[in-house]
Amino acid sequence: MHNIHFLAHGWRARRDAGFDREGVVAVAAALGVVWGTICEGAAIIVGYDTRFDSPENARLVAGLLASCGLEVRVSTSACPAPALGWSVARDDSCAGGVYVSGGDYSSDYGGLMVCGPDGGSPDKAFVQDVDKLIATCPDEELGSFAWADLVDGYVEALLGEVDAKVIADLAPRVVVDSMYGTAHFVVPALLRRLGCDVIEIRARDGSDFGGIHPEPVDPWVDACERAVRQNGADLGISFGGTCRRLALMDASGRMVSTHAVPPMVLGHLVENRGRDGRVVNTLACSARLGRQAERLGIDCTSVPVGFSRLYDEMSDGDVLLAAEEYGGLAFPWHLAERDAILEALYILELAATSRMSMKQLVERTASQIGRMSYGREDIGLDIAKVQSFRNILPGLNPHSMAGMTPIAVSHADGLKVSFEDDSWALLRPSRTHPLVRAYAEAPTLEEKDNLLTAAEKIVRDGLAGEAAG
Numbered sequence: 001m002h003n004i005h006f007l008a009h010g011w012r013a014r015r016d017a018g019f020d021r022e023g024v025v026a027v028a029a030a031l032g033v034v035w036g037t038i039c040e041g042a043a044i045i046v047g048y049d050t051r052f053d054s055p056e057n058a059r060l061v062a063g064l065l066a067s068c069g070l071e072v073r074v075s076t077s078a079c080p081a082p083a084l085g086w087s088v089a090r091d092d093s094c095a096g097g098v099y100v101s102g103g104d105y106s107s108d109y110g111g112l113m114v115c116g117p118d119g120g121s122p123d124k125a126f127v128q129d130v131d132k133l134i135a136t137c138p139d140e141e142l143g144s145f146a147w148a149d150l151v152d153g154y155v156e157a158l159l160g161e162v163d164a165k166v167i168a169d170l171a172p173r174v175v176v177d178s179m180y181g182t183a184h185f186v187v188p189a190l191l192r193r194l195g196c197d198v199i200e201i202r203a204r205d206g207s208d209f210g211g212i213h214p215e216p217v218d219p220w221v222d223a224c225e226r227a228v229r230q231n232g233a234d235l236g237i238s239f240g241g242t243c244r245r246l247a248l249m250d251a252s253g254r255m256v257s258t259h260a261v262p263p264m265v266l267g268h269l270v271e272n273r274g275r276d277g278r279v280v281n282t283l284a285c286s287a288r289l290g291r292q293a294e295r296l297g298i299d300c301t302s303v304p305v306g307f308s309r310l311y312d313e314m315s316d317g318d319v320l321l322a323a324e325e326y327g328g329l330a331f332p333w334h335l336a337e338r339d340a341i342l343e344a345l346y347i348l349e350l351a352a353t354s355r356m357s358m359k360q361l362v363e364r365t366a367s368q369i370g371r372m373s374y375g376r377e378d379i380g381l382d383i384a385k386v387q388s389f390r391n392i393l394p395g396l397n398p399h400s401m402a403g404m405t406p407i408a409v410s411h412a413d414g415l416k417v418s419f420e421d422d423s424w425a426l427l428r429p430s431r432t433h434p435l436v437r438a439y440a441e442a443p444t445l446e447e448k449d450n451l452l453t454a455a456e457k458i459v460r461d462g463l464a465g466e467a468a469g
Helices: 021-038 054-066 081-089 124-133 152-159 164-170 187-193 222-231 261-272 287-296 307-314 340-354 358-369 383-395 445-468
Strands: 010-014 043-048 071-075 094-100 109-115 146-148 173-177 197-201 235-239 246-249 278-282 300-303 319-323 373-380 408-410 415-418 424-429 435-442
Touching: 010 021, 021 054, 021 094, 021 109, 021 124, 043 054, 043 081, 054 071, 054 094, 054 109, 081 094, 081 109, 081 152, 081 340, 152 187, 152 340, 164 340, 173 187, 173 222, 187 197, 187 340, 197 222, 222 235, 222 246, 235 340, 246 340, 261 287, 261 319, 261 340, 261 358, 278 287, 278 307, 287 300, 287 358, 300 307, 307 319, 340 358, 373 445, 383 424, 383 435, 383 445, 424 445, 435 445
Parallel strands: 043 071, 043 094, 071 146, 173 197, 173 235, 278 300, 278 319
Antiparallel strands: 010 109, 094 109, 235 246, 373 435, 408 415, 415 424, 424 435
């Protein structure tokens, strides 16, 4: 058996590097022992995505968990990850859930993602206990489990979150790009109930996601961009394989910047829906969300990268919106996890309420909070050099970057350098890959590129100095 580590998000691996029956059994058995020990007889819900072997692996996981004295229910079909989390959170007898999925990675990956009793991240002690128990493959003793519909209740809850009449009055033509993932089982029918004219693409594949990565970023959303233009749609929405993230296309088939969407959604929640509370985002998020929060008169808290950090903030109970740097949004009153389907409904409701196109909404928000250019680059290094850079990071304190003088330098999560005009650069050694990630944002594309170049120079010069020393 390959070396397996269970992390905050669960376990994910390539099929040629550990994701196999032996690995699934080892992880599921460890989960069963921990859950069976701390909450004997509790319910556990198992969901799964559209990968070819996910239904079989879900049944295997369910049997192993049931053998530990747990009451296990398995989804009757592939379902979005938010539907699993919502079902867990609404069941007082439920101690958590397992989602059999490789996330938004290609079909070469598989995994077991886990949520706690509120549908959000499991606690740190639980994660550590599971990780310690994954050592050898145990006997495959299987118990019995039941089947459960995880979609219907979730859909009804979503319908209650928006004004159906307002959306129906607009009756927008929407391209729904399921990316061969789980959106197919919820989104097209849901939008039709709201009066939308739906054109669905890439609905079912059943093997390898049609050779794409089910991740809503370029180039994987090109098909949605084309479909919007070809069908004269008002907008297009590509959903990641698990429905935790989305990409939005305007009527011209142009992808809206991932970082332009959260400020629009926040504005809608506060100005049109009358909600309040603070915003929490990661240090790698665009400054635009913080600017929008300031314009609306609400607090914005930034935390180190990692959804578990956002979850910890949501646990305080006063968070309106949680945002990660890849565009995933969580609405804590609904679910303490990212839900791209609810995000899409709020976007449609905003368009219907304002009677504005996506392009107009983007332009209006930019006029309110200013324009920014955001970028990220991965600086590939060998593992030893990544560790060396991690070691020298606390001592780095640049007095200038790309000809600009910093107003703040933070080592809370790598190295973040901030400037007077809300420009910033961030360097973070990856925890899981042999690279250092460089992020930057500035008012213009040229200024952003200059910051990324300067950030890479800090890495190279720092390592050169370390070697010379």
